[in-house]
Amino acid sequence: MNRHFVGDTAVLLGRSLRHIARSPDTIITTAIMPIAFMLLFVYVFGGAIETGTDSYVKYLLPGILIITIASGISYTAFRLFLDTKGGIFERFQSMPIARSSVLWAHVLTSLVANLISIVVVVGVALIMGFRTGAGVSQWLAVAGILVLFTLALTWIAVIPGLTAKTLDGASAFSYPLIFLPFVSSAFVPTESMPGPVRAFAEHQPVTSIVNAIRDLFSQQPVGTDIWIALAWCVGILVVAYLFANVTYRRKIS
Amino acid sequence: MLAAMNIPPTDQVQQAVIHVQGLEKSFKQLKVLRGMDIDVARGTVFALLGSNGAGKTTVVKILATLLKADAGTARVNGFDVAAQAAEVRESISLTGQFAAVDEILSGRENLVLVARLRHLKDPGAIADALLKRFSLTEAGTRRVATYSGGMRRRLDIAMSLIGNPPVIFLDEPTTGLDPEARIEVWHAVKELVKGGTTVLLTTQYLDEAEHLADRIAILHEGRIIVNGTLDELKQLLPPAKIEYVEKQPSLEDVFLTLVGSRTNKEER
Secondary structure, eight states: OOTTHHHHHHHHHHHHHHHHHHOTHHHHHHHHHHHHHHHHIIIIIGGGOOOSSSOHHHHHHHHHHHHHHHHHTHHHHHHHHHHHHSTHHHHHHTSSSOTHHHHHHHHHHHHHHHHHHHHHHHHHHHHTTOOOOOOHHHHHHHHHHHHHHHHHHHHHHHHHHHHOSSHHHHHHTHHHHHHGGGGTTTTSOGGGSOHHHHHHHHTSHHHHHHHHHHHHHTTOOOTTHHHHHHHHHHHHHHHHHHHHHHHHHHHHO | OGGGGOOOOHHHHTSEEEEEEEEEEEETTEEEEEEEEEEEETTOEEEEEOOTTSSHHHHHHHHTTSSOOSEEEEEETTEETTTTHHHHHHHEEEEOSSOOOOSSSBHHHHHHHHHHHTTOSOHHHHHHHHHHHTTOTGGGGSBGGGSOHHHHHHHHHHHHHTTOOSEEEEESTTTTOOHHHHHHHHHHHHHHHHTTOEEEEEESOHHHHHHHOSEEEEEETTEEEEEEOHHHHHTTSOOOOOOOOOOOOOHHHHHHHHHTHHHHHHHO
């Protein structure tokens, strides 16, 4: 690893965070859609949905957090795309810096931006009546899962950010990710779904992640869900990281 | 700043700081470079002329370690661009065809960013000195998105100077600029050379090469077809005949007389 990796990453992270601070709309738009879904499902559909729990907002919040992250990471592809199209990417590549810093700065920026969006969404949920008796260790576990999930999805976002030909192409990849929670246990229990849909819903990553977070919030024993959730997050993270780096190396050499 | 510039003793001045031999590069079926050779002496401005698509940018990208050549050798400041890419990057700065500036940051923040990435001490002081040198002090705290094309290019060139790299590549620095901004950029390049920097400049404007370059090479169909000083190039044509022609002002003369007074004042 290049001896300047940490310093260069910090400098470039500072640059990207400044971008976000100067256009906070990227955080607001990231939070708005999940909040709208939350309002819609709690106050419009929620009354008709049988989840077997006392509070629907409590049932819903984990899925909403997943949607927040899925929509937030498209900004990583967006920002990376703008860098590669402008001359600044080539300037960085022709400078004596640690080359992986360029990607890591974007990935860490995504982590910061998504955590801020998540705090905003959780704040709205609290106003809507979300309550949890979760202690510090449960909250830390929830944060850990969300950080891993954000990193995994962000490394996926790096790939279209580097390869897209148009701005629309760079951010369109996230739409399927946003809709994945709908076919999971995020909004309704999977038992209510017809056979094949239920089979898909129960074996895709979102369901185990949502169930694990839900159990942590309601102080239930987390069971095997948390291990399946972690396996999914780490698995996606490793594969996406490797593919993103292959793509990057191909692009810069 | 000059003290750190590492000006070599005179006997080395003629030594090539950029040495390119037999360079070849193809993109799929398209052969862009077919065995190109150039040598650029230290402290000079070398202009690479060519029409659109002649391969000028490809040469610059190979020399700046952004592209790998298919064949041939290229050395910059004594380092091989393929085998010693990290050392080459320490020795160069690239100002690409599109101004490589961050639009969301201010001019000063852009300069500080590059100074930090070059691991220099006191980035703030470096930024302020360059803002002054390129007449951008007043605009320094404004976001670059509000800059004119000429200001953007000046900032771009100022960013390339940070860390005093001995070699600077300017890829079509004035393409898309209005005549006033073009003169601003020429002014900036001349400033640069005063400090002993070697400049490889690509351009499609003949007058730009005439104005700035010590040596001029013409890149055509992937090879250098002519390479020499302006006078040497002129001798390739039959000797000048004396003709009497009424001197008409060019449109550029008219334009600059009408709007250029402000620029001239700034330059002084």
